[in-house]
Amino acid sequence: MSKKGILLVNLGSPKSTDVKDVKDYLDEFLMDEKVIDYRWFFRSLLVQGIILNTRPPKSAAAYKTVWTDEGSPLIVITQKIQRKLQKLVEVPVEIGMRYAEPSIETGIRKLTEQGVTEIVLFPLYPQYAMSTTETVVDKAEEVRKKHFPQVKINYVQPFYNRDIYIDCLTESIREKLPENFDALQFSYHGVPERHIYKTDPTKTCNLNDCCSRETNPSHQFCYRHQCFKTTELVIEKLNIPKEKTVISFQSRLGKDKWMEPYTDETLENLPKKGVKNLAIVCPAFVSDCLETLEEISVEGKEEFLHAGGENFHYIPCLNDEDRWIDVVKTLCEEKLNEFYLV
Structure with missing residues (x-):
């Protein structure tokens, strides 16, 4: 029998507030053609020629104002959602970030190491956009085809009006x-x-x-x-x-x-x-x-x-509120059940 799992995907965050780490993160993020949709040459001129030479110190200073003892708020909160959800479902739950680590590839690999071959991937964005849901799905499919061709992925759809x-x-x-x-x-x-x-x-x-x-x-x-x-x-x-x-x-x-x-x-x-x-x-x-x-x-x-x-x-956002975890559970279980119907 196929083993199922859940991958929660959020935007991502620099590894630290160090200017170099912030620069690396911004490079990966802004060079995504779904975020800045210029041709590669012009995108590179803008991002690597201008933005990365001026913005990282300012962004690093901004990150320092929100950074916690545990790390990036976005990563920490997503980990809390993962742990709470794991207590409510019987399948493995991992997290992945569209940019930086833990990456989508890392999240899928952790699931496959537990024997998972069918994954419900949940982009944690209520509304659909090219620079959020679309780029997550494109990246996940790229990773799946290249490294995990045996894996099936079912995506949770935008839930803005559910x-x-x-x-x-x-x-x-x-x-x-x-x-x-x-x-x-x-x-x-x-x-x-x-x-x-x-x-x-x-x-x-x-x-x-x-x-x-x-x-x-x-x-x-x-x-x-x-x-x-x-x-x-x-x-x-x-x-x-x-x-x-x-x-x-x-x-x-x-x-x-x-x-x-x-x-x-x-x-x-x-x-x-x-x-x-x-x-x-x-x-x-x-x-x-x-x-x-x-x-x-x-x-x-x-x-x-x-x-x-x-x-x-x-x-504040929904973060790891219990009622939000219940919503995540319901939306994931809907997609888990679709695997059984195939």
Whole structure:
């Protein structure tokens, strides 16, 4: 009989806060054609000729502000999810990162060393994007074909609109939401607008009214639609007025047109509109990391308060909350059961 296993995959993190380790990590991350989708020559000029000569010291300093005694928050939290999930399922559970170690190859190898031949791979991203889910699947398939051709992989699909996830996220936000707030901001990781078109095989996306349509062929591939849908469903469950919520996109890089509105500009403008008490959540992430702990809860807070805001409340990600582990278990078991049906 085939033996089954689970591989949880997250973004990844530098090995340490040393500038060299951060540079190595950024090199692998930014040279991924799914992240910076220029031709290799121009991508290399940008990344290795410019970014890696200026950004690593700044990024290393940022990582130092969030680093824990155990290591990178992203890695540590993913390990906690792994350990909790392992107690709930009877199959082996390992983790892999898209960039750096433990890599996807390392995770698959650990499973195969335990006799696993059928793997449920779970990209830990609620919404589909070229630079997240798509690159994880492409990398996993590359690794499988090259090193583990005997292994079968079943992928957990984006779960941005699944009831179990929406209920989980809503309850987590509800428990942490302050009693008095003027607005609840949903900040998602941004992507260049051209990525939305590139990931749409139906060619029906126009980055305009199609996101709000009940059905559209591009929805299953459209990051923008999925972010808006997650927000809509959570707002409905929270039962708060839509006009009391804001959606924005963070972490843009370079001068290309990225999805709008931008989080930093939104944080600067909200106090001018009378928002003095702000709560903010980042539903593109299931685990707290540099983009949430430093970019939002430190830099974002400074931007908001400097612009005239009075109270800034960051709502943590789901991390290793038990209810989130239950969601992970359910989504993985659905894919495990598909192996039995083949």
